Amino acid sequence: MIIRGDEPEQIDLLKKLYPKGNYFMQGDEAIAYGAIFAGCRFYAGYPITPASEIAETMARELPKVRGYYIQMEDEIGSIAAIIGASWTGLKSMTATSGPGFSLMQENLGYAIMTETPIVVVDVQRSGPSTGQATKGAQGDFFQARWGTHGDHPIVAISPISVEDSFWETIRAFNISEKLRIPVVLLADGVIGHTREQIRIPDPEEVEIVYRKLPKNEEEAKYPFGDVDGSLIPPMPLFGHGYFTHVTGSTHKETGLRDVYTPEVHIKLVNRLHKKIEKHEKDIEKWEEYFTDDMEILVISWGVSARPSLGAVLKAREEGIKVGLFIPKTVHPFPGKKVKEFAKRVRAILVPEMNLGQLILEVQRYVNDDIILKGVNKIGGVPLTVEEILREIRGV
Amino acid sequence: MRKEVLISGFGGQGVILASVILGRAATVYEGLYAVQTQSYGPESRGGASRAEVVISDEPIDYPKALRPDYAIFFSQEAYQKYLSQLKEGATLILEKDLIPHRNEEVEKKLKLKVYALPLTEIAEETTGLSLTMNILTLGLFVALTKIVSRKAIEKAVLDAVPKGTEQINLKALYKGFELGEKALKEEL
Amino acid sequence: MYLKLSYEIRDKYLRKDMLPTIFCPGCGIGSVLQYTLRAIDELGWSKDEVVWVSGIGCSSRVPGFVDFDGLHTTHGRALAFATGIKMARPDLKVIAFMGDGDTAAIGGNHFIHAIRRNLDVTVILINNFTYGMTGGQVAPTTLKGLRGTTAPYGSFENPFDIAELAVAAGANYVARWTVFNYLQGINSIKKALQKKGFSLVEFLSPCPISFGRRNRMKTAPELIKWYNKITVPISKAKKMSPEELEGKIIIGEFVDRDRPSLDEEYEEYKKRAKKMMGWE
Amino acid sequence: MAKEIYTKYKMAKYLRKEALPTALCPGCGGGTVLNAFANAIDQLKIDPKDLVVVSGIGCSAWIASPYFLADTLHTTHGRAIAFATGVKVGLPDKKVVVISGDGDLAGIGGNHLIHAARRNIDITVILVNNFIYGMTGGQVAPTTPFGAKTTTTPYRNIEHPLNIAEVVAEAGASYVARWTTAHVYQLIESIKKALTVKGFSLVEVISQCPVQFGRRNKMKEPAEMLRWFLKNSIPISKAKKMSPEELEGKFVIGEFVNRQRPEFTEELNKLIDEVAEHFGLGDE
């Protein structure tokens, strides 16, 4: 029996196991609980710092809700197993950090090509290579976007706090299920290991989505066809007698391989991209502060967002007209919004824990008549409010 | 001078090898520029096979054939698929026995110069080996088009064929030359 | 056999500026490292002719502490890196110092293929039944029913027997001991180091912090006592039935043979290539 | 456009007609394997609706993908068994079968192979061993016999082939057998057993690739390769009495193990039940 996560028995079980109220937990744990609330019932993983706590929480909690935790022989096997499980109808997740994420790139491309809903958590740590294993970073921003080969779209979400980790994980599952696409949750070692207060809601308060299934045999014949004009094909699960064929090679709407006809490839890959554009509204999410009268804009994401907010609040106290924009969905990047803001400010600051990645994305939407400056820090220690404030004052 | 040559048939007929020999003759032995490209199916035997050679006296920018000046087809599939892509007035060599269905209309419309011969059969008669059909066709092609010299193609053939088969392949090549001369004199 | 005092070994082979090591009290890695260094010492090898390679994990930090050329690589890939070193410089001796997760989980494929090729390296394997560095998750070596942070209810999987696997894949020399088997350990390492081709010496090694603690064996002595209980010498094991061997781990020398190593074969290969092309 | 297939071949009902003809070269052993598999399914009266067939990349991965009419998952190179692990856990009541090649399953995917055997997960693997990477043009594989010529060992292979059946048996599989494409009936019987055994089962099929392997090793014709298989096949009972030297270059055929061991998905579900009971979460 495949559990979707919204069955009454499951809701009762969640209520019994995790009664509504305040908890004190790590970001990693919040991601695990978010996944369980989102209906995730299959997890395959491999130990890696600083993501192991997600695996450990899943190992402890999943069996309680009749979910499966398995530990694979490596990260390549982990992402492969969750793709396999997803085709049987289980909402599936894996979690890792930079080195493991590098290993998953090939099969991440497979999930994109086969439109398999999965959630991949990358708890970013300081790299390249093994780097500083226990330290947080935001260095995988572009890897999440461009890490697998070939032309592909991607959705990546980055939470900014422990509580946010819970809710953004749920959102990651919902987007993934709705659009039949892998979603990358770009968490980081700082939040992952930080303990904070978080409110666990009643399961009824959580809106969850399950993939669209074929209505009939006829629809099931086109696992990769735009049968209803939404660009998202219904997903004929394995084991229902549909005889579905799934391949990472270029395929027709029926799923059958055709690797020589350019038109087949063009149609498929274009639809993969367009389904993201078309459902932009379901995907995009950001927070903005003081953007009405701002002269300076701070754009920040993930772990750097909170010190940025602190700095903006302090600067406001000092009378500096500064605003803040925090994209929660970082890929696709909300460029239109940034373009609009850029017309109204004289400077944009981009604080992040790397040597400048989001800033390159911002640059595409900004003309050079304004100041664009990164506030960068690597080495595993998050940016402080003071460091960002100093830069705000500087412009 | 930019000349585009398209050769197509199925795997095992020596399509690719013929195109390589032609390109080699043009570049290494004639000092021209040439680009050879190819595409084939996943099967190593029996799938569709297609090769292009672009030959020019100046560096070649776009490397693929856009409107072939010359074409050689060894299969019905190739004929049907690519016939309409040929340039007006193009020269076309066909393996007659393997292409039973012809499209006179298109051939006429494009004013093609068509030479249809039972190439495999002739090769078999000449050398006892149907495999030498591709070399024989090259000989025919060079005699008809003079795109490279006979000396050049001969040297390129010798470079490319397996050791011990040189004489048999030259025999096929010369037979091709002979057929080409006859064809030009319209004796065929 | 004259045994040098341990400080002599320490002073001769360890990088002073890297000490102390990162290993927890009660950890078995230090002992195995000492056996390895003693074996090298007794063989009279120069420090300049040996390269140490490792992957990721507690055991893999060892090459950082010893005063040799050392390549500390990515998780599971040590033997693949070692292949490059050995094949490009066959005159160098290569020691891969590895853990069980590194060798048998993520690196399992490189392990069996390096053995199949008979790559001339000596693997010193620390098997502590757990991922120590990441906090005590279960490994493919964890025995059924034992706990780890990712098996809070006890492992339900069948474990690997790495030594047996190495024998099946074709290794030239394979032995397994516990860290308690002091002399056998040193002797086995000596044999392994001198062996051309792939050699493996596996040590059951205590990890009281990440493994023992979760399995009611908080200290190294408790773990060693447990090892003594579950290990059976190979000579005795041969006379036991599969049922009697259930839950036991066999120790001793598993195989000792002399198939030609990859670099030796490659030397021949080069000669043959030149002959076939008429170069010689 | 679906082509009409006119055939009296009984097993055609198990094939996706619109995907035919297969892309396998003439003389390839893949057809024999597909036929044997279809016959095993037919004889066991398994409904294809209860089957999921998983494969990786390579010629042998194409034997059942997409030609076999069941749910078919064609995955990335070497990872078929890892994908299949997820499928089996999600659908413990279905038969999950992996059909792929030696390079795919034992080369790049060797780790997943031994780990699945260790877990003893109830998957049937039909490993088609043709000693070569056929699709990419005939490179050496970890199964290529010592001394054979390939495009990446032009001066002959110096590595020893991996003894897949023995390694998998050692790693903990419930059922392991090896046959060649010249032993069709035994092969069908073994596939049937493998499908019925609870736990990880491996049927290794030594198969001919006349184009990429045979041609470079003086066996251009498929029949020559089959003769080679027959001449060098040694039943396992006889092989046990032979020395390693005598066995050099031989193919040991037969059943290597057939045993009962705890199975992964059963153990996993048992664990979940125990946890539910322990926390009082069982069905009230």
Added chain:
Amino acid sequence: MRYPFPVGKSDFIQGDEAIARAAILAGCRFYAGYPITPASEIFEAMALYMPLVDGVSIQMEDELASIAAIIGASWVGAKAMTATSGPGFSLMMENLGYAIMTETPIVVVDVQRSGPSTGQPTLAAQGDVMQAIWGTHGDHSLIVLTPATVQEAFDMTIRAFNLAEKYRTPVILLTDAEVGHMRERVNIPNPEDIELVYRKLPANEEEAKYPFGDIHGDLIPPMPIFGKGYRTYVTGLTHDEKGRPKTVDAEIHHKLIERIVNKIEKNKKDIIDYETFELDDAEVAIVSYGIVARSAIRAVKMLRGEGIKAGLLKLNVVWPFDFEMIEKIAEQVHAIYVPEMNLGQLYHLVKEGANGKARVELIPKIGGEVHTPQEIVKAVKRCEKCI
């Protein structure tokens, strides 16, 4: 020294073959690989040549192992290379990061095919450009070269080795199935005429103590290779100048990564290579790289023929990227067109470079075929009309 192929004359060979021959001439003596279409021909040529020149060619169990083996070989002093295509390149990402972090000179060839995933294995694409630049995790920099002809594939392979050795960094030779499989004439020079670079070695024991220290002020530490008695320790963990792991010190991490990034960034002038065609008086620019640049040249001729003042910038190196040069071009022209065999990758970098000073338009094409010159002309004309 005897070579297993003719030198000092021209030959008619495939791009893949040219890469293999160039590698041998560049001094590459270690190759590890794994079969994959359309890069297998490189491996097959290496397998044929290596034993004859006393080098090693070995087939590993997968692509992870292939790149690992060449890094190992590089640390014992061998010039080393591997070649692959998209799926294998994805698998190499982790160890590519390791090579960057440990400053190991290696050359990785990616013969691009159409993706994502298994995609169209025999057909060309330019879909891995951003992956080559950003595919491994963490902050980093490296060098990416893009040949457009078989001759360039040959020349750039030699350059790739020279740059890798000079800057102690992995270099990616990013070619594609089209260049890899096409045959053209290649002039293979006499080995004496080829300028080769070998990594800087420590001058003495003292220098060897700092395998990761900027002891010469040029950001590139000498490389104390193994087996010379230096007893070097190499780790992918954050390390100090001596190579000792220092994983909690933010200062040391910053210093290391900044130097790794800067040794590329500060030497941009030396690394970057491009060609221009009719660009001086152009009002419309086309920025292109790899195989598509050949169509673009023809498109420029055709556009000029129709009275549109077009010019071409052909990039031979796509990373490091010369943002400033693009900005300069953007100041001169009113529009920049970027034809790519993908749905927009290098286009993003061009757009960043243009800085809003000129319109930047993408001319995408996927499906395995190269843009025809007409397609580029048509796209340019359509846009030029719409203004």
